[in-house]
Amino acid sequence: MTDLSKAPASRPWALSMPDLAQAAVFAALIAVLGLPGQINLASGVPITLQSLGVMLAGAVLGPKKGTLAVFIFMVLAIAGLPILSGGRTGLVALSSPTAGYFIGFLPGVLVIGLLTAYLMPRYNVFAGIVFNIVGGVAVVYAFGIIGLLLKTDMSLLAAIKTNGPFLAGDAIKATIAALVAAPVHRGRPGLITPLRRMKNA
Numbered sequence: 607m608t609d610l611s612k613a614p615a616s617r618p619w620a621l622s623m624p625d626l627a628q629a630a631v632f633a634a635l636i637a638v639l640g641l642p643g644q645i646n647l648a649s650g651v652p653i654t655l656q657s658l659g660v661m662l663a664g665a666v667l668g669p670k671k672g673t674l675a676v677f678i679f680m681v682l683a684i685a686g687l688p689i690l691s692g693g694r695t696g697l698v699a700l701s702s703p704t705a706g707y708f709i710g711f712l713p714g715v716l717v718i719g720l721l722t723a724y725l726m727p728r729y730n731v732f733a734g735i736v737f738n739i740v741g742g743v744a745v746v747y748a749f750g751i752i753g754l755l756l757k758t759d760m761s762l763l764a765a766i767k768t769n770g771p772f773l774a775g776d777a778i779k780a781t782i783a784a785l786v787a788a789p790v791h792r793g794r795p796g797l798i799t800p801l802r803r804m805k806n807a
Contacts, residue, residue, distance in 0.1 A: 621671070625674075629671045629674040632662070632663045635659050635662070636660065636675065637656075637679060639656050639691075640654060664716070664718025664719040664722060665722050665786075666786070666787050666797065666798075668798035669716055669723055671719075680708070696708070704753065704754070706752050707750035709753065710745060710749030717745050718738055718742055721741065723798050723799065727795060731785060734784030737784075738781075738783050739776075739777065742776065750769070
């Protein structure tokens with residue numbers, strides 16, 4: 607006879623209907639954050655609010671639901687929906703020199719989610735800011751730099767320097783995401799399964 611009480615623990619990465627609903631809501635949030643449009647700097651890399659949505663997804667939903675939210679958003683964009691900032695589709699983004707930044711959303715949210723899950727069950731704002739910067743800035747920038755090197759004739763140093771104008775804004779986004787996540791986790795404890803508990807499951 608099957609012990610149903612042990613079923614969820616045996617599949618820590620399984621998704622319930624509420625999990626799927628939360629991921630879908632955050633996918634929509636990331637899309638909405640692209641509505642204000644974008645500001646293109648001389649380097650051609652756009653400033654958008656959608657990276658804030660990626661940070662929020664990882665910081666609020668954790669690794670499995672947050673990654674799923676970004677994955678849904680990216681699939682819809684690649685399928686042809688103009689939900690990227692500036693009304694672009696995923697295919698347009700992938701064909702541009704800045705494709706790496708778009709691709710970097712997925713590993714970026716996964717890193718934020720994993721680090722945040724390790725921090726739980728008590729969310730710390732300062733640590734959250736650091737985690738958002740590691741995943742939402744460092745990881746995304748790394749993929750963006752690789753994309754620039756592959757699609758342009760930029761040198762490594764020039765590709766790295768293109769990120770300079772974004773650092774202050776992205777640090778502010780990382781802070782906002784942590785400040786939003788903190789009260790959410792106080793009000794909804796258990797929203798993210800602690801990574802240590804997932805390892806022991």
